[in-house]
Amino acid sequence: MAETAVAPAEQAGGKAPQSLDEVMLAMDVVDTLRHQENLVSRELSEERRDAELLERLRQIYRGQGIEVPDRILQEGVQALKEQRFVYTPPAPGFTRTVANAWVNRGRIGRSLLALVALLGFGWGAYHLGVERPAQQRAAQEQAAAERNRTELAQTLPSALEQGHEDVLREAKVPVARERADQILADGRAAIARQDADGARQAINNLEILRADLRREFVLRIVSRPGEPTGVWRVPPRNPSGRNYYLIVEAVSPDGRILSLPVTSEEDGQTATTSKWGVRVTEAVAMQVQRDKSDDGIVQQNRLGEKRRGSLDIDYLMPVLGGTILRW
Incomplete structure (x- = not known):
């Protein structure tokens, strides 16, 4: 143990610095001590424990074929006590935070x-x-x-x-x-x-x-072959009666068939159509039917006329005012 006390004193007295190999060897000794110190009983006195550590280290290095001077082994034991080669992280603070951020700048930058x-x-x-x-x-x-x-x-x-x-x-x-x-x-x-x-x-x-x-047009009774000139309906509220309708179309002065909005009295629906039925008396319906029966053509086919400047149709035959869209 006398050598243990002399070596540090000699270093403090101004001996030449150790070589890098010796420093690295001493660090290896300290690392070995950290892993092997548990093999030495903690119940032993400090001097006896140091002796046990030195002996154990000699056996380890001899087993590896490495000859380590006792001076190096003693310096390793002393360095372990002084925690000379132990890394102590800096305390949390602004400098540490900045350093960590710089080290992790890649990951932080990507984030x-x-x-x-x-x-x-x-x-x-x-x-x-x-x-x-x-x-x-x-x-x-x-x-x-x-x-x-x-x-x-x-x-x-x-x-x-x-x-x-x-x-x-x-x-x-x-x-x-x-x-x-x-x-x-x-x-x-x-x-x-x-x-x-x-x-x-x-x-x-x-x-x-x-x-x-x-707008001006003539309300003409349809009398073309294959098309009805008139139809009749049984009114829902009077099963014993009949409503007679003449099928008409509006013809402009230049001969065009006009499409006009017409409201059906049967369901109240309004549609734009080129043909519709106008309700007339039975006498008018029979008169038109006899006219068509002669030669298949309605000679008196003008039911009414709508003149320019007026809104209503001037009827040339008696009508009852109702209209239908389907028959």
């Missing part, structure tokens, strides 16, 4: 890049799927509101007054002028309450009325 990409994707999806459509809707609504304000201030009032004047120029009957005046009043009221849709509807109604007034 940050993935996070940035995810945030960018989320922002893009929100912008394209929510924010941008909302902006477009707001812009469209603003443009529509501005367009409505302009139309309500200028376009719609002018179009409404012009439509009314056009109807009055065509109208030749009081009922048409009264209807035009009512539509005009409805349109002005819609403009006053800033209802652009209501004003447009009034303008459209005036256009429809004007088209009705300009």
Whole structure:
């Protein structure tokens, strides 16, 4: 044990530094001691335990064919006691955090890049799927509101007054002028309450009325081969009675067959059609039937006439007013 005390003293007295091989050998001794110290009883005194450790180390290295001087073995035991070659991690702190971040910069960088990409994707999806459509809707609504304000201030009032004047120029009957005046009043009221849709509807109604007034045709009884000229029905509320209908079509002055909206008295349905049935008295139905029986052609085939400027058909034969769409 005297050598153990002398060696450090000699080093402290200014001996030449140890070679790298000796330092590495001493580190190996310390590592071996860490693994083999449990072979030595912890109940032994410190001096006896050191002797046991030295003897055990000699046996280990001799078994490996390595001759290690006792000085190196003693330095290893002393270094183990002083924990000279033990790594003690630095305490947590800012410097340690920065160092760890630098060491792991690759993994951290990839994580940050993935996070940035995810945030960018989320922002893009929100912008394209929510924010941008909302902006477009707001812009469209603003443009529509501005367009409505302009139309309500200028376009719609002018179009409404012009439509009314056009109807009055065509109208030749009081009922048409009264209807035009009512539509005009409805349109002005819609403009006053800033209802652009209501004003447009009034303008459209005036256009429809004007088209009705300009339309002219002859209501002709159908008498073509293979097509019925008249039919009869048993009314649901009067099983013992019969309703007679003449099948007619509207023919314009240039010979075109017109399609007109007609409402059936049987079910209340309205449809645009080129042929429909008009209810007449039994006497008129029999008269038309006798006319057709002579030569298969209805000579007196004009049931009525719609003149330009009027809304109603002037019937040339007595009619009862009901119509049907199917027979």
